[in-house]
Amino acid sequence: MVSWKQALEQAHSPREVLDMPQIEGRTDAYFLRMRDIVSQFGDCRVTYAVFVRRPVVAAYGLALQWVQNVAHHQGFPVEITEVHPEGTWVGAGDPLFYLTGSLVSLAPLETLLLQKTGAACVAAHNAYQMALALPEVPFLAMDARHCAGGEMQELMAYAAAVGSRAAQQEGAVGFIGNANHATAGFFGQERGLGTMPHAFIGYAGSTLRAAEMYVERFPDEPLTVLVDYFGQEVTDMLEVCRRFPDRAAAGELSVRLDTHGGRFLEGLDPQRSYEVLERHTPGTIRRYRSEKELRYLVGTGVSAAAIWRMREALDEAGFPKVKIVVSSGFGISKCMAMHDASAPIDIVGTGSFLPDRWSETYATADIVSYDGEPRVKIGREFLLQKIQERTG
Structure with missing residues (x-):
């Protein structure tokens, strides 16, 4: 078993960007020009406030570890004041943390620091909400294939874990694992x-x-069977159950539903989907629903009706202990719809905690103190209030 602390300490690869030439190549040029000017006219001690413009769950551990690694590698001191501990809810514009040190040393780091902060906090918030929407269901993080490279893959897995831990504090099962070794x-x-x-x-x-x-x-591992390839989800799964009855009876056999959104699960259509929900969760479909909610409940793909139909077929055939794993677009709203329909889900596999509106992930850093003198640009005075509250 790997501890959370060990995973965080081992997160970054040996090729992590620590040397100044590497950082200079990736940071915004105006930060480098400011550094050069400040170097000529006299360094000063500054404090940055780092925040996101929308509500998030604080997930900045990788970002701060990177700053500390750079500072250690380059030999300069930094002070970090965490305003909101990892895994806690943070309001829009509320500083996540303060970072204090030499302006000459910190100026080149701002671009990369923000890259490692905003998206992770939004993804953590999404994972937190998904886990709370289905609090009794375990989740698997299956985001890696949707990430733009290894660094994003690491950030998003970390974010899901942080959001999950926050949900677990409120009684949810949360994310119990993920789909690749590197971030497990x-x-x-x-x-x-x-x-x-x-x-x-x-x-x-x-x-x-x-x-x-x-x-x-x-032979010694539990078996989860993907059943939508031939469009015969029910038929194929029952055939597998009859082939491995001992596994089915022992609860070591699962079916994974991943039916394409362009068609219904085998045996279903709109009318039959309504009938399935009426049999198992009367009243769910009668309330007013948006078009999206209806699609999640009785539409194509992995709907609540599809999940109930699979459970129904397995139970009728004498396989009540076979588990149902679902995937395909299980974001916050779909998880909420599944909860409303009491869908019999045993595990959710999803990468839909990734931010779907990237502009919401933009983190910002403003200097709020120069050599101990509070100062910030007009419009960001609220950051001064926050730091003054903390310093008394």
Whole structure:
């Protein structure tokens, strides 16, 4: 088992940007010009306030670790004052933390510091809300394929773990793991979790054969079967259950629903989807719904009706202990709809905690003190109030 602290300490790769030439190549040029001018006319001790313009969950651990690593590597001191501890809710514009040190040393770091702060805090907020929407359901982070490179992959996995831990403080199960080895430590795991992609089903030629091959190669591991490749989710899963009845009876067999949004689960259409929900959660569909909510409940893809239909089919066939894993677009609103429909979900696999509106992720840093004298640009006076409250 990997501890959270160990995962954070080991997060950055050996190629982490620490040397000034590397930083200079990535930072905004005007920060470098300011540094050069200040170097000529006299350095001063400054305090930065770092904030995001929308409500978030504080997830700045990787950002601060990077600053501390740079400071240690380059040999200058920094002071960090955390206003909101990691995992706590932060209001729009409220400083996350204050960073104090030499202006000459800190000026070149601002661009990279903000890159590592804003998006992670928004993603943490999303993960927190998703976990609270389905508090009794475990989540798997499956975001890596949607990330723009390794650094973003690390930030987003870290963010999901922070948001999850915040939700766990309120009683939710939260995220129990993720889909790749490199960031598994953030979730207390040694390795990534997951069984089979669609390509493996295509290779095997049938869903049943894929399950058989998987069991032959990994005989001691629980089996989760992806069932939408041939559009026969119910038929194929029941065939697998009958092939492995002992696993099904022991709760070591799961079905993963990932039905494409362009079609219904096998055997469903709009009318039958309504009928399924009426059988299992009367009244859910009768209340007023937006178009998006209706799609989540009775539409194509992995709807609440699709999940209930699979549970119904498994139970009727005598496989009540087979678990249902769902994926495909499980963001905040879809999780809320699933909770409203009491969908029988055992695990959610999702990468939909990634920010969907990137402009909301922009973090900002303003200097609020120069050699101990409070000063900030017009319009940001509220930052002065925050630091004055903390210093008395």
